Amino acid sequence: MKEPNPEPAAPGCPVTPAELSRRQFLARLSLAAGGTGALIVAVPVAGFILAPFFERTKEVWRSVGKVENFKIGDTTAVQYEDASPLPWAGVTARSAAWLRRVNADTFIAFSINCTHLGCPVRWLADASLFMCPCHGGVYYADGTVAAGPPPLPLPRYPVRVKDGQVQIQTSPVPITS
Amino acid sequence: MVKRIFNQVWNWVDDRTGLLKMLGETARHLVPPDAKWWYVFGTATLCAFMMQVLTGIALAFAYIPSASEAWSTLRFINDTAPFGHFLRGLHYYGASAMILMVGVHMAQVFLAGAYKFPRELNWATGVLLLGFTLVMGFTGQLLRADQNAVWTVVVAAEQAGRVPFLGSWLAHFILGGNTVGGATFTRFFAIHVFVMPGFIFAFVGLHLWLVLRHGVSEPPQPGKPVNPATYRQEYQEMLHKTGRPFWPDAAWRDLVFCLAMIVVIALLAGLAGPPELGKLPDPSIVEASPRPDWYFMWYFAVLALLPHGTEQYLLVYGPLFVGLVLIALPFLFNRGERSPRRRPWAVATVFIVVVAIATLWRAGVKSPWSPNFAAQPLSAAIVGATNGPVLVGAQVFQTKGCLNCHQVGGDGGQRGPDLTAVADRLTPNLMILRIANGGVNMPAYAANLTPAQMDALIAFLQTRKSSPP
Numbered sequence: 212m213k214e215p216n217p218e219p220a221a222p223g224c225p226v227t228p229a230e231l232s233r234r235q236f237l238a239r240l241s242l243a244a245g246g247t248g249a250l251i252v253a254v255p256v257a258g259f260i261l262a263p264f265f266e267r268t269k270e271v272w273r274s275v276g277k278v279e280n281f282k283i284g285d286t287t288a289v290q291y292e293d294a295s296p297l298p299w300a301g302v303t304a305r306s307a308a309w310l311r312r313v314n315a316d317t318f319i320a321f322s323i324n325c326t327h328l329g330c331p332v333r334w335l336a337d338a339s340l341f342m343c344p345c346h347g348g349v350y351y352a353d354g355t356v357a358a359g360p361p362p363l364p365l366p367r368y369p370v371r372v373k374d375g376q377v378q379i380q381t382s383p384v385p386i387t388s
Numbered sequence: 389m390v391k392r393i394f395n396q397v398w399n400w401v402d403d404r405t406g407l408l409k410m411l412g413e414t415a416r417h418l419v420p421p422d423a424k425w426w427y428v429f430g431t432a433t434l435c436a437f438m439m440q441v442l443t444g445i446a447l448a449f450a451y452i453p454s455a456s457e458a459w460s461t462l463r464f465i466n467d468t469a470p471f472g473h474f475l476r477g478l479h480y481y482g483a484s485a486m487i488l489m490v491g492v493h494m495a496q497v498f499l500a501g502a503y504k505f506p507r508e509l510n511w512a513t514g515v516l517l518l519g520f521t522l523v524m525g526f527t528g529q530l531l532r533a534d535q536n537a538v539w540t541v542v543v544a545a546e547q548a549g550r551v552p553f554l555g556s557w558l559a560h561f562i563l564g565g566n567t568v569g570g571a572t573f574t575r576f577f578a579i580h581v582f583v584m585p586g587f588i589f590a591f592v593g594l595h596l597w598l599v600l601r602h603g604v605s606e607p608p609q610p611g612k613p614v615n616p617a618t619y620r621q622e623y624q625e626m627l628h629k630t631g632r633p634f635w636p637d638a639a640w641r642d643l644v645f646c647l648a649m650i651v652v653i654a655l656l657a658g659l660a661g662p663p664e665l666g667k668l669p670d671p672s673i674v675e676a677s678p679r680p681d682w683y684f685m686w687y688f689a690v691l692a693l694l695p696h697g698t699e700q701y702l703l704v705y706g707p708l709f710v711g712l713v714l715i716a717l718p719f720l721f722n723r724g725e726r727s728p729r730r731r732p733w734a735v736a737t738v739f740i741v742v743v744a745i746a747t748l749w750r751a752g753v754k755s756p757w758s759p760n761f762a763a764q765p766l767s768a769a770i771v772g773a774t775n776g777p778v779l780v781g782a783q784v785f786q787t788k789g790c791l792n793c794h795q796v797g798g799d800g801g802q803r804g805p806d807l808t809a810v811a812d813r814l815t816p817n818l819m820i821l822r823i824a825n826g827g828v829n830m831p832a833y834a835a836n837l838t839p840a841q842m843d844a845l846i847a848f849l850q851t852r853k854s855s856p857p
Contacts, residue, residue: 263564263571264557290672297570301456303538304569307672323674328691329542331674333761338789339836344677346692347757347803349831357831359757360696383566384542386549386559
């Protein structure tokens, strides 16, 4: 097995300066050719994999029920579909929020994601508290932190009433940074 | 006759490939004579990995990595496919074994000082392999594609979100978008099945090459420190004097141990079975109690127990610091004593790490910090009253969520102190003070209770004494 060995010349094989520069050129050519080829493949591969880094989905309003379905003062979990789910998303396309009807035409929508690490908080109606099942975070009814590790209040989602329907704007999972 | 044909074929293949003799020589490389049962854990890790590759390939014959179908294909694998249930079990306990063995291997190498000169890069590649193994464990849990998987992705994204500057981008990358959805599972499938195994194959190759290059480290002897100037020469002399061929003098122990490990894995897979599939991966079901698999349970406890306010920093810099320390270790301490008898700090470190992980693991399993959503209503016997303020107070205690975090008479949550005998230690005034103002881990109830409710609650709590009055 003979290895190509451009730099030190084999004994009995004197290298002229012309030959040396030719080898240098060929070595550089090979590296450049290989590198360029790899780059041509790497750009689409990296772009495809990293695409979610740069994608920003357009958020939409989703109806979650008629206004009169919600009792004033009550906080209930509402489900809705993400902004633009992939056809094969199945049940993962669903999202939820805690919706409270404050008065006749004011609603608040709280994220279900705890600001500590994102677990789904549960509303305990009688206790007027949100409790997180993971690491013991607790929030007051207004979403401010009552106890445990959460660093921030529960985020709120945009909510509006349109044509008698309560609508929530789809939102990214809130990421505490 | 048969033997002659076999020899001819053998020689022909060796002549044309040039591999057989080389492989034979590699297998018979010399190892220290007293490298015995302490040296089996690296091979055991590799063996568990090979098992994961095989069982994983088999599972991939039926598994569809799509958010809408992964769960039902797992149901099929688990409930219908021949050997499916067993195979899932093998893959799960194989993963468990791989993580366990990688840990034991690491502890053994650390205790024996085998990471010192000239084997610094053996250790460093091993640390990377540990990282890849943990990523495999994590992504594998996600591919179970149940409700737990969804929340595991979210928890991972939230942790990545704490990285300075890049956080929200990284979180977005992990989720594969704004939310958990169709893009999430395919990405983790590719990482679990192609990317990480590729890295593992490559680095196992490098790791083994380094083992062959520097030889298996001899068992440490107290009073024989590593001196980089003379170590290699002494090691070679020792090998030539007393070395034994790896195959079969040492290899038999590796293979016997691997067999025992596989038998245990198979028994667990057959008897205990794979982990149950949870609910559908629907992120809108708020009734969830996300928990990681056992090998991350200790870290789950870390996340709950970090002092409030420090997790901003520790979530990111903690793991980074541990990783850097592990990689840097052999470069900082590459000479000197190898024997654990002369390295009390090394022994203490392993002891402390093992005890810490075991303690945290236990805490994670019990998760006393989680509210108990399934607490049973207090029984009449425990309440001890059928009317009046004590009964009303007991009802307030239940409806206001006190029972979710406090025990009374053996039921309830464990977040806060057990209140079974709270009247022994707190006067009514102190009780009111604490209930109204709350604390670090307790909500303030001042605005949440009417004066009448507070009075009833205090009346109930005042009857909580160790011995009946």
